[in-house]
Amino acid sequence: MAALDNLSSANTVTPDELSFNHDAVLLSEAVAAVLGVKSLPEDSLQATGIYVDATFGRGGHSRLLLSQLADDARLIVFDKDPTAISVAQALASEDSRVTVIHDSFASLTTSLAALGISQVDGLMADLGVSSPQIDDGSRGFSFMRDGAVDMRMDTSRGQPVSAWLADVDDETLANVLFEFGEERHSRRIARAIKEMDSYTSTLALAETIKVAHPNWQRGKHPATQSFQAMRIFINNELGDVDSFLQQSIAVVKAGGQLAVISFHSLEDRRIKQFLQRHSKGQYPEDEQLPIRPDRPRYFSKPRRVGPSKAEVAANPRSRSAWLRAATRTDTVANPTEDKQ
Structure with missing residues (x-):
């Protein structure tokens, strides 16, 4: 954990990197959800308490949330991306309510504990890769821009995909493409990737996948699922x-809110199942227990919100987004009376 982390000179962010635009998806919906209201009022709510934006990005959600918070409220922001952290630190220098943590949200509990915080009033996250990361070819996320x-x-920190591809065997690569990209032609694509002379160009990698892919879906680049798979794997997303x-179970206080935006089925399925399980007092299907005792119900019935037609028209990347939100409840010892 690195609270208020200073980026090393090796990761200095250039002005060009900061210039990429990012339209925060489901902006007002997510902020309203984390504040526990149906919609945001015209005037500030002046909400008090402690809130966490676990994926700061370029700060769209954080800035709108700050506009709804009282002067004595706090906002803790997390991000792994050095560029995002630079933007967050600039915001923190302007607003004393903001504290920046350069780390994955997987460090949520320990990072908050280091700040003397055990519970928060609201917790939100916008999962996956951001538009600036995709649009900056040098980051390697894009199959449309070379890098x-x-x-x-x-x-x-960590290993770039190029180094991993140089060492991984065909079978492991195929399994990654299938598991994290749901790529049906994973074995054929894996063999083609391993026949490449080098892994220095995203466009060359994308072209190799394109040639190897036997069945393209109209309107979708044939490298989409393979790039997604490698990205998810290398970042342990x-x-x-x-x-x-x-961790959200312990971190969000009773009456507080959890709001999470996802963009593909692998993430959304996890969020959906987690909230369903913990709103109904259920154990996972794969937990083979001879006696299945009642389990506490930690969250209210979850809510799901998608982008409006207007938002999709203005920002096509929002079309696959889903926001799932729920209220942290007082622990119920015997939830079996709820048969929903």
């Missing part, structure tokens, strides 16, 4: 999501 095959959210969700 190094990196794909790390945090370029200050699903593992971090699972850890984050589990």
Whole structure:
């Protein structure tokens, strides 16, 4: 954990990197959800308490949330991306209510504990890769712009995809493409990738996948699912999501709010199942217990919100987004009376 982390000179952010635009998806809906209201009023709510934006990005959600908070409220923001952290630190220098943590939201509990915080009033996250990360070809997320095959959210640590591809075997690569990209032609694509001479160009990698892919879906680049898979794997995105969700049970206080935006089925399925399970007092289906005791109900019945037609028209990348939100409840010892 690195609270108020100062970026090293090796990860200095250039002005060009800060210039990429990012339209926060489901902006007012997510902020309203984390504040526990149906919609935001014209005037500030002046809400008090402690709130967490677990994926700061370029700060769209954080800035709107700050406009609704009282002067004595606090906002803790997390991000793994050095560029996002630079933007967050600039915001923190202007607004004393903001504290910046350069780390994954998987460190939620320990990072907050280091600040003397055990519980918060609201917790939100906007999962996946952001528009600036995609649009900046040098980050390696894009198959439309050339750059190094990196794909790390945090370029200050970990292994880039290029190094992993050089060492991984065909079978493991195919399994990653299938599990994290739901790519049906994973074995054929994996073999083609491993036949490449080098992994220095995202466009070359995308072209290799395109040639190897036997069945393209109209309107969708054939490298989409493979790039998604490698990105999710190298950043341990699903593992971090699972850890984050589990920690939210203890971190969000009774009456507080959890709001999470996802963009693909692998993430959304996890959030949906987590909230359903903990709103109904259920154990996971794969937990084979001879006696299944009642389990506490930690969240209210979850709510799901999608983007409006107007938002999709203005920002096509929002079309696959879903916001799922729920209220942290007082622990119920015997939830079996609810048969929903």
